[in-house]
Amino acid sequence: MQVFHIRYRNAQGTLMRILNAVSRRGLDLTTVHAEGAGQDYAVTMLLEVNPKQIGQLYREWYAIVDVIEVRSRAVLHEQEVPAWGAHPPASESVSDRATQAALA
């Protein structure tokens, strides 16, 4: 299981676009919670995804013009789902990782 935190501007349809990226892949939305987060909004989702889907979702969400930030981390149990801001997982640089792997 993977928990995703997406911070976004609450423009028309932005949350729906975020959810569309999940539903178009036929993924079950186990947990969804959206709320105000300071000046922005945030949605937290728990999804059963494989590593490739994690990358695809990251990139698809970032392509939504009103998405500000995407973070995620693996969780073992649903109860571990943190509230937005309480346990922000550290994000990795995809490019750095990829560069190292490419040159390995």
Added chain:
Amino acid sequence: MLKGAEIVLRCIRAEGVDLVFGYPGGAIMPLYDALDGSGVRHVLTRHEQGAVFAAEGYARVTGKVGVAMATSGPGATNLVTGIADAKMDSVPLVCITGQVRTAMIGTDAFQETDVFGVTLSLTKWSRLVRTIDEIPDAIAEGFYWARSGRPGPVVIDIPTDILKAKKEFSGPLKFKPHARPADAKAESTFSDAIVALLQRATRPVALVGAGAKLSGAIPELRRLLDDLNVPTFATVHGLGAVPPQSPYYLGMVGMHGTRAANTALHETDLLMVFGARLDDRVTGDPTRFAPNAKIVHFEIDPAQLDRVRTCDLPVIGNLADTIPAFHAEARKASLPDWSGWRAVACGAERAELDPRGLAQPTIRFLDELFSRLPQDNVIIADVGQHQMWAAQRYRSSSPRGFITSGGLGAMGFALPAAVGVQLAKPDTCVLCVSGDGGFQMNIQELATVHRLGLPIKMVIVDNKYLGMVRQWQQLFYERNYAETDLSDNPDFVEIAKAYKIRGWRLNEAAMVEFPVSAETGDLIDNFLSSPGPELLVFDCAPEANVYPMVPAGAALSEMVFEDAE
């Protein structure tokens, strides 16, 4: 005080729009009422799908934003295929739709459709305008997103009462995007990393997609490729980005790509991708795509990375920035001598098509047709066998000279798109190549062609089948030609005549002779040089197939050739 409709038109004028395509109806009538004297020319198509494809044609050939207008309900839903097409092929498009009155929204009113919801997953950005005050902001932001980054479609849905309402108008706005802390940018070290990969590579290749032309990076790309001098090929939307006469150019890659391109792609150990999505028509079986290669992917849209095959080194950013940065480093580096690999990959034994394929009458016809086009030309292909034959035989170095519905594969695209292209390029020879199936999907646009007197040269490759589907039925469904027979096609020459367009007919028997007879050559020349719209029906064998072909699910190395039938 200005009406909402007048504000819309003033705002789109401020965005540089002087031509829109559309079809009127109830909810959008106030906008049509305000057109006169607005400085915006409206082109009436005969179906909303025609309007959106025409707007796409205009956008694809100019790089500017295409604009389509339609009313609520069925008018708006008829735009949907074009919107999906623009999303797939990165076309800057703004669709302005009328909506029922604000008070009626959500009541299932007459001609009410939730076009915002219907198009949500197809658009890059959209807005249901709720007050007249929002119009300038919605137009400015919509146009910004349509043309920025990876271009795409935008829908602006405006209720009819807002189009009729009045307010003081202080002028159009300019949209400034919000900064994002993690905005994707090319890593500063990527050039060193690619150079390091190149220094280790023994069989490097380059794959060019639409991103090169969309980013305006064609000169930079050509300079880079000339210096690298590695085997290079293009996707269907990348055709024209690399001059075909370049000694390292191998033609189109993918399902109907050339033997040389697909073979080199299968054998490479370093694949550099410049602005291509690597969709399944390019990769074949993704698990066996470039199986021994590291992949470096230059791409503006991070969402396109790793969709079907994980890339080893993403270079995210505008190719106009990233290519020169990489080129500067590559120039300084000492790179291996790849002449041996180049000689193998570009060698004569990997001819672009096998000789039997070249003898195919439709290919000969397209070769003959293309060779007689004036220098300044644009070819628009519909979807199907003729599209792939045309793509295989395209020999121009004009990056925006070959236009087709590539990602979505929307039949019926070519004729209305040609309308948009011809209006954008009135002095250019516009050649529209369709099949008999696709032509009938938007055949009503012959009326638009006639009304505007557009000198479009329309060709129907008529095999009296839905040819590509029939080809698959032949090869993979034991010749069960289920519902692909179009042998009762109408007489297209007579139909053209009914629209006051001259029709011509040519049988493939005329192509057996090589070179073609003077009579056939004259017919083609006269067809192409006529000052008005012309339709040429090319009657061809019903069971001709497009080769080479990579069957669905096969690797690029598993191309099928004509001999295999």
